[in-house]
Amino acid sequence: MLRMIITGAKGRMGQAVAACAKNFPGVAVAGRIDQGDDLAAALDGGDVVVDFSAHDATPAILELCAKKRKAVVIGTTGHSEMERNTVERWKSAIPIVWTANFSTGVNALFW
DSSP states (O other): OEEEEEETTTSHHHHHHHHHHTTOTTEEEEEEEOTTSOHHHHGGGOSEEEEOSOGGGHHHHHHHHHHHTOEEEEOOOOOOHHHHHHHHHHTTTSOEEEOSOOOHHHHHTTO
16 A cells, blocks of 8 residues: 655646545555645654645755655656755655656657
């Protein structure tokens, strides 16, 4: 069972990921995190963090995930150069999937 924690869970994409997870018996939403919630407390219950929060939250999310050795999927957009550099720095420490566009049409171009 893959246990995921969704950051930005109340947003459009966070809600879509949670709804989609219901269709996969091997996937469970172990946590739903939004601004003001304690991600650090939720991390022990999950295997991967799926991030649809805000670009300025990415560095802190990655730091927490690196400390707990959790994989991260980043779907947040609008990262500054500093935030992009932070992602680059952490990708050697933990598994990171980073894409700015989760639409089916755009991702089909990569197949």
